[in-house]
Amino acid sequence: MSLPLSREACVAKDAADPLAFARSRFDLPEGVIYLDGNSLGALPRATAQRVAELVQNAWGQGLIRSWNSANWITAPQRVGAMIAQLIGADADEVIVADSTSINLFKGISAALALRPDRRVIVTEPGNFPTDLYMLQGLKSLRPDLDIRIVARDQIEAALDEAVAVLCLTHVHYKSGEMFDMARLAAAAHAKGALVLFDLSHSAGAVEVDLNGAEVDFAIGCGYKYLNGGPGAPAFIFAARRHHAQMRQPLSGWMGHARPFDFVDDYAPATGMAQFLSGTPAILGLAALEAGLATFDGQTLKALREKSVLLSETFIALVETKLPGVFGMASPRNPAHRGSQVSLTHPHGYEIMANLIAQGVIGDFRAPDHLRFGFTPLYLRFQDVYDATEHLSAIMQAESWRAPQFATRAAVT
Amino acid sequence: MSLPLSREACVAKDAADPLAFARSRFDLPEGVIYLDGNSLGALPRATAQRVAELVQNAWGQGLIRSWNSANWITAPQRVGAMIAQLIGADADEVIVADSTSINLFKGISAALALRPDRRVIVTEPGNFPTDLYMLQGLKSLRPDLDIRIVARDQIEAALDEAVAVLCLTHVHYKSGEMFDMARLAAAAHAKGALVLFDLSHSAGAVEVDLNGAEVDFAIGCGYKYLNGGPGAPAFIFAARRHHAQMRQPLSGWMGHARPFDFVDDYAPATGMAQFLSGTPAILGLAALEAGLATFDGQTLKALREKSVLLSETFIALVETKLPGVFGMASPRNPAHRGSQVSLTHPHGYEIMANLIAQGVIGDFRAPDHLRFGFTPLYLRFQDVYDATEHLSAIMQAESWRAPQFATRAAVT
Numbered sequence: 001m002s003l004p005l006s007r008e009a010c011v012a013k014d015a016a017d018p019l020a021f022a023r024s025r026f027d028l029p030e031g032v033i034y035l036d037g038n039s040l041g042a043l044p045r046a047t048a049q050r051v052a053e054l055v056q057n058a059w060g061q062g063l064i065r066s067w068n069s070a071n072w073i074t075a076p077q078r079v080g081a082m083i084a085q086l087i088g089a090d091a092d093e094v095i096v097a098d099s100t101s102i103n104l105f106k107g108i109s110a111a112l113a114l115r116p117d118r119r120v121i122v123t124e125p126g127n128f129p130t131d132l133y134m135l136q137g138l139k140s141l142r143p144d145l146d147i148r149i150v151a152r153d154q155i156e157a158a159l160d161e162a163v164a165v166l167c168l169t170h171v172h173y174k175s176g177e178m179f180d181m182a183r184l185a186a187a188a189h190a191k192g193a194l195v196l197f198d199l200s201h202s203a204g205a206v207e208v209d210l211n212g213a214e215v216d217f218a219i220g221c222g223y224k225y226l227n228g229g230p231g232a233p234a235f236i237f238a239a240r241r242h243h244a245q246m247r248q249p250l251s252g253w254m255g256h257a258r259p260f261d262f263v264d265d266y267a268p269a270t271g272m273a274q275f276l277s278g279t280p281a282i283l284g285l286a287a288l289e290a291g292l293a294t295f296d297g298q299t300l301k302a303l304r305e306k307s308v309l310l311s312e313t314f315i316a317l318v319e320t321k322l323p324g325v326f327g328m329a330s331p332r333n334p335a336h337r338g339s340q341v342s343l344t345h346p347h348g349y350e351i352m353a354n355l356i357a358q359g360v361i362g363d364f365r366a367p368d369h370l371r372f373g374f375t376p377l378y379l380r381f382q383d384v385y386d387a388t389e390h391l392s393a394i395m396q397a398e399s400w401r402a403p404q405f406a407t408r409a410a411v412t
Numbered sequence: 413m414s415l416p417l418s419r420e421a422c423v424a425k426d427a428a429d430p431l432a433f434a435r436s437r438f439d440l441p442e443g444v445i446y447l448d449g450n451s452l453g454a455l456p457r458a459t460a461q462r463v464a465e466l467v468q469n470a471w472g473q474g475l476i477r478s479w480n481s482a483n484w485i486t487a488p489q490r491v492g493a494m495i496a497q498l499i500g501a502d503a504d505e506v507i508v509a510d511s512t513s514i515n516l517f518k519g520i521s522a523a524l525a526l527r528p529d530r531r532v533i534v535t536e537p538g539n540f541p542t543d544l545y546m547l548q549g550l551k552s553l554r555p556d557l558d559i560r561i562v563a564r565d566q567i568e569a570a571l572d573e574a575v576a577v578l579c580l581t582h583v584h585y586k587s588g589e590m591f592d593m594a595r596l597a598a599a600a601h602a603k604g605a606l607v608l609f610d611l612s613h614s615a616g617a618v619e620v621d622l623n624g625a626e627v628d629f630a631i632g633c634g635y636k637y638l639n640g641g642p643g644a645p646a647f648i649f650a651a652r653r654h655h656a657q658m659r660q661p662l663s664g665w666m667g668h669a670r671p672f673d674f675v676d677d678y679a680p681a682t683g684m685a686q687f688l689s690g691t692p693a694i695l696g697l698a699a700l701e702a703g704l705a706t707f708d709g710q711t712l713k714a715l716r717e718k719s720v721l722l723s724e725t726f727i728a729l730v731e732t733k734l735p736g737v738f739g740m741a742s743p744r745n746p747a748h749r750g751s752q753v754s755l756t757h758p759h760g761y762e763i764m765a766n767l768i769a770q771g772v773i774g775d776f777r778a779p780d781h782l783r784f785g786f787t788p789l790y791l792r793f794q795d796v797y798d799a800t801e802h803l804s805a806i807m808q809a810e811s812w813r814a815p816q817f818a819t820r821a822a823v824t
Contacts, residue, residue, distance in 0.1 A: 366674065
């Protein structure tokens, strides 16, 4: 693997990049190097028109009739099928609904209902917090549950015949470390347990093969690598082998077998439609559909290869220009890393604030992580080079010590 | 109360209507009389621009920074405060989140947690189905719960010291019948029970005074009378006296006291923020905010008065033009009726399909209800008159017998 370590080499690499055309599908602001697509994906050029059409025509002119005539009612399935292609699932195994948090609650509950004689959920500390919080909320309703939180290297040892479900995030939000999905699924299955993966930090950025790995349930976010916009609806996957038996408790009318019969008793819809709860968020679904269309004509394999090259180039440039300045929170082996690199520094907050002020947008996670996301759809090698130039200049001039970079905002 | 029973009288009534200016805030299609604002509110003129600005500027240019700079992070509270003004609540007692179904689950769970020694939920058959379904889902996690479903006229008799919470929909989705909120809240409180009202078919259309009625919890929909667009986010209210003690189990990261500390253990945020679960749906919130702005300068009292006059005019015209043709599923006394009128007819489906084909959009609910919603913000008396002219012509010519009106679509 030859890395482009000069600006000229980066520019040449961009000129030869077979995925370069995808960048034109995005509306990126002038003067910004966006390394935070792992937190909020950039705006696709097609989204504004798609949303405007929805608002003005389908809603404004079609009104209530658009549930049928504009196919609003089938949007959760239609957009779910687009996501399925990115995560190694069949089209009818994925549906879009609610938030990642709510879908975690549904997915874990469905897994538990398939293992009625077991009460243990295994997860890890430092899992994305909302997943841990939702498990705690579920336990408030079901005090019989036992949530076993074990260190990452103790997970396989913690699996036994009492475990109902193993609940993990595929790529760690802070470090970018990626679990071996197939290995952990097999380890859970060997004990008769099921497995749920949160794909929020992997879907659309790394090769995910849910069915290849025999994963039982998965959930994920629409607004990171899938480019669905702020607060986009989330998705949920259930392997087809569970469709006939699974039941989830957030049983709203859209998940009913016959929602428009308006009967008093709940009867779950066939397949993934059961995971619908309330009325689908049609504006958010339209934006997510436009976001997913930016993947048209790409392969996950090619995206992953570019993502690895971008990350490796970043690391090599940081190590060359700033030897020993930063710690490395991400695995050095790209096979164990998602599409982000997390550096550590005692003054990480101030350094990131300084970078952002210069238009190099990553983010900070306490206590000392600078996160840099590498979105292969719209990031260029020259952006990576330029970002490291900014970082190098900041560190050499110590400009991050200026007082304006020490003021902490609620969100970065 | 003098009703305008000729077209001339209706036109004159419109000319004198102090609320007439509000119609210009909506973008209504030519040739349509829209009597389905109780199912999906019409498009406000300001919405397209508001959403386009959000997409192109806040998301496209601001990217992740807009969580702070465009005040995305405070949108649930800001839009909740706008809804509070329409339902007799204080600004910090309402927050926007998720769907009505999900909020029902949260609100009932929070009420149950405040009555830990009680296990009974009282509700009625024919309550909006998703509310019944979500209660059934909750019971699947908590089999100790006892869901008592009693006839509307038996509700007060069913309240006793075992009841934790009374769960009702303020205005019935099918008949339009409206409960006496204050009386039922008092009856529940007399037995030590709490009360939750679903305001989906009342918020924005009738005078709701949650604090005047001492209601404990309320939920409601953003896409009906509040004009938030298809699948708009919903709202939830909790009386301030419960804020310190309440706990809800869909405990996602946005409901955490310090979401950006990313700690492993959940700690609920102060006040209504606890009811946030996942990341807020920013596109939907923006459209809902624009929808709520259509209420600026209105009073609920004036809106309610116009709504009653519109409904009464409709009933009087139907009874005059088509005596004995339809049954009346709605209460004849407007004090007991929301902002809709439901007629019954054995061929209700075909008649409504015929009306819709002529641009008079109401909807049908099995087995025989024709629903007509009267949205005082954008409906004129002349629209009501013209709608009854269409209905009269259809019934006299029996044009609804044409075969194309007998084909049932999934949604109307």
